[in-house]
Amino acid sequence: MKVTIRDVARAADVSVATVSRALNGTDTVSADTLEHVLKIAREMDFVPHAGARSLSLRRTDTIGVLLPDLHGEYFSELIRGLDLGARGTGHHLLLSASHGDIAEAVAALRTMRSRVDGLVVMSPFADGESVSGALSGKVPLVMIGGSEGAGARFSVDNHAGALAVTRHLLEMGHRDIAFVSGPADNVDSRERLRGYRDAHREAGIAPRPVVQGDFREDSGFEAGTLLLSNGLPDAVFAANDAMAIGCLRAFRGAGLSVPGDVAIAGFDDIPMARLIEPALTTAGIAIADMGREAIELCVAMVRGEAEAPERRLFAPTLVIRASSGAKQERAAPPSRPIREEVR
Amino acid sequence: MKVTIRDVARAADVSVATVSRALNGTDTVSADTLEHVLKIAREMDFVPHAGARSLSLRRTDTIGVLLPDLHGEYFSELIRGLDLGARGTGHHLLLSASHGDIAEAVAALRTMRSRVDGLVVMSPFADGESVSGALSGKVPLVMIGGSEGAGARFSVDNHAGALAVTRHLLEMGHRDIAFVSGPADNVDSRERLRGYRDAHREAGIAPRPVVQGDFREDSGFEAGTLLLSNGLPDAVFAANDAMAIGCLRAFRGAGLSVPGDVAIAGFDDIPMARLIEPALTTAGIAIADMGREAIELCVAMVRGEAEAPERRLFAPTLVIRASSGAKQERAAPPSRPIREEVR
DNA sequence: CCGGTTTATGTAACCGGTTACAGTCGTCAT
DNA sequence: ATGACGACTGTAACCGGTTACATAAACCGG
Known part of the structure; x- marks a missing residue:
């Protein structure tokens, strides 16, 4: 059987109130008693029941996290940042993935709601309202990505990033640039597409x-295969790095040189992006920082x-990086990547 | 204010016991009452307080996970598998990283203990006892990796994997094979080293x-740099894929051809391994499956x-894959990777 | 029409913490 | 000497669920 605060109180020959006060330091306890109680509690290996604690304190010291997926390096980085933030603020992390299904996401939020003090939700759906609506302001909420809805919102300036990448490809002399999008209802992907189109508009080129x-x-690989048969462009801008890498694989598999025959750029700057051959030009996001913040x-909202x-x-x-080099020109790419702030 | 079971009972004009029974289906409730109560509960958006529930049921429907680190694709895959398992068994996942610090790990286990029904701990330390000792059998425990200690244990046959990889490198004609290890006190790394040495013993070669x-x-990159100045071997066997990739980067940066000038092999088969250039020969672990299982x-132990x-x-x-190809021979590697079961 | 069983529901005692409130005791200024 | 005050500690009422036990109503064969 688990040891309870009453067991400790009996062993230390004090009341439960005194034990509670000694352990939490919430109120005055004489030095002797304090030491004695702490010693007994340590000896008995007492760990307070979190459920009972949350019942009377009305807080759980836990933040819930709902992600659409857990696949690939983007989420690995994000989770790392989330853990850093939780650890830094003395909170636990309750993690769940919705696998892209809205109904499942709403169900997960319901069962999470009573176990956490606040929620961080990454909703890739255009109708973020249905997600935040499921909570109806009952729990502090931070949304990452997505468009509308209640709660605080963290987002990436997808439009600016895509604009910068596309402008860069145009400056490198590429004229026929293909765009590989994310899921149709994904807001981030849509905004990146808008940036891609605006850059074309500026340049007076029809995309x-x-x-x-x-x-x-894998969908990047398929997109690359499709482009191989549908007429190769000068360059490909994929809406994220994972697809850009898949696309690269398709091109190299067909014996093409990148960027010699076709240039490639992605979005996110996942750790892998600088390791592949050629290293990938991309719009970098400080993924882990975003998770931590x-x-x-x-937590600040909870408090x-x-x-x-x-x-x-x-x-x-x-x-x-190297992957966006000018067509034809096979000269050595700059040895160190050039980081250039957007705006 | 949150809506409680008593609020629902009042609104539905029944007792709290009836509401509880209706919601949990634990006991007989008339069809009319059942429907009526569920309707009211839905309208009021009632979500039972998890803390109160865990207090009387003595269970939390949560599994705690403690990992040494969250960096890189290995953990991304592992977490994905863990989430799959949790979702499949109807449990929540409480995630934490110990950042390699044993004291921190023990502290994390203490605070987790009262919030979970069971724990899955990945302890890379040789003295896994201190970790499992911190729990002293009070919570069902599954250890991943590590050596001794209480609880169930999941491990990879590191010795067999390393033996197979090293034998393969020897068969490819490499004689001077360097080993890049993990942290000195890491049990997995030690076992891989043992497999590497045993393969050399078989072949009558001094490693x-x-x-x-x-x-x-990064440590793989440094190891590669060191090898470049200390006399290049025929092949490098790194204790995991991440270091193998770092090493590869160092060699390519120095203008060497892999596997032409030096072959490389890793361990884990992280998703990135098949995407890099050249694709990496490695000992593959079904990482996500391991997490799920x-x-x-x-959960089975909890039940x-x-x-x-x-x-x-x-x-x-x-x-x-291509990275282990025979020295000198620059012929095209097999187009599809050959998967060969160890034993 | 009646004792016995089944079905449906309510009452209240838990689960294990926190804390308002009350009480005791010693100190100190008056 | 005494009332006020502060420091310390104990009692018991919460927090919000679950469920053993009690009770009432309905149904049954004889």
Whole structure:
């Protein structure tokens, strides 16, 4: 049987109130008693029951995290940042994935709601309202990505990032640039597409039809294969790095040189992006930082230190590497990547 | 204010017991009442307080997970598997990282203990006892990796995997094979080293001195740089894929051809391994499966359906790709990777 | 029409913490 | 000497669920 605060009180020959006060330091306890109680509690290996504690304190010291997926390096980085934030603020992390299903996401939020003090939700759906609506303001909420809905919102300036990447490809002399999108209803992907189109508008060039992907690497491979048979462009801009890498694989498999025959750029700057051959030009997001700050804001909201409807926009960094090199020109790429702040 | 079961009972004009029974289906409730109560509960958006529930039920429906680190694809895959297992068994996942610090790990286990029904702990330390000792059998425990200690244990047959990889390198004609290890006190790394040495013993070849790494990619890069100046071997076997990739980067940066000038092999078969250039020969572990099964076993133990001291050994698969090709021979590698079961 | 069983529901005692409130005791200024 | 005050500690009422036990109503064969 587990040892309870009453067991400790009996062993230390004091009341439960004194034990509670000694352990939490909430009220005055004489030095002798304090020491004695702590010693007994340590000897008995007493750990207070979190459920009982949350019942009377009305807090759980836990932040819930709901992610659409856990596949690939993007989420690995994000989770790392989330853990850093939780650890830093003395909170636990309750993690769940919704696998892209809205109904499942709403169900997960329901069961999480009573176990956490606040939630960080990454909702890739255009109708983020249904997700935040499921909570109806009952729990402090920080949304990462997505568009509308209650709660604070963390987002990446997808439009600016895509604009910068596309402008860069145009400057490198590429004229026929293909865009590989994420899922049709994904807001981040849509905004990146808008940036891609605006850059074309500026340059007075009509863009190609969009190739649809789903953010997973395999869909990038398929997109690359499709482009191989449908007329190769000068360059490909994929809506994220995973698809860009898949696309690269398709091209190299067909014996093409990148960037000699076709240039490639992605979005996110996942750790892998600088390791592949050729290293990938991309719009970099400080993924882990974003996760950490999301938790920190959520905790601040729980503590009542922050306003609820705060917005935070992360500006991506244009990271120029070898994969976007000018067509034909096979000269050595710059040895160190050039980091250039967008705006 | 939150809506409680008493609020629902009042609104539905029944007792709290009836509401509880209706919601949990634990006891007979008339069809009319059942429907009526569920309707009211739905309208009021009632979510039972998890703390109160865990207090009387003595269970939390949560499994705690403690990992040494969250960096890189290995953990991304592992977490994905853990989430799959938790979702499949209807449990929540409480995630934490100990950042390699034993004291921190023990502290984390203490605070987790009262919030979970069971724990899955990945302890890379040789003295796993101190970790499992911190729990002293009070919570069902599944350890991943590590050596001794209480609880069930999931491990990879590191020795067999390393033996297979080293034999393969020897068969490819490499004689001078360097080993890049993980942290000195890491049990997995030690076992891999043992497999590497045993393969050399079989072949009657004296191995090189070990190059020490820490499982992170950067340490692989440093190891590669060291090898470049200390006399290049025929091949490098790194104790995990991340370091193998770092090493590869160092060699390519120096203008060497892999596997033409030096062959490389790793361990784990992280998703990135097949995407890099050249694709990496490695000992493959079904990382996500291991995570999922660890959770499933832990849940079975919580339910009393499984014996505590169960052991499970995962046999790695030798995955032969381009990076281990014979020295000198620059011929095209097999187009499809050859998967060959160890044993 | 009646004792016995089944079905449906309510009452209240838990689960294990926290804390308002009350009480005791010693100190000190008046 | 005494009332006020502060320091310390104990009692018991919460927090919000679950469920053993009690009770009432309905149904049954004889």
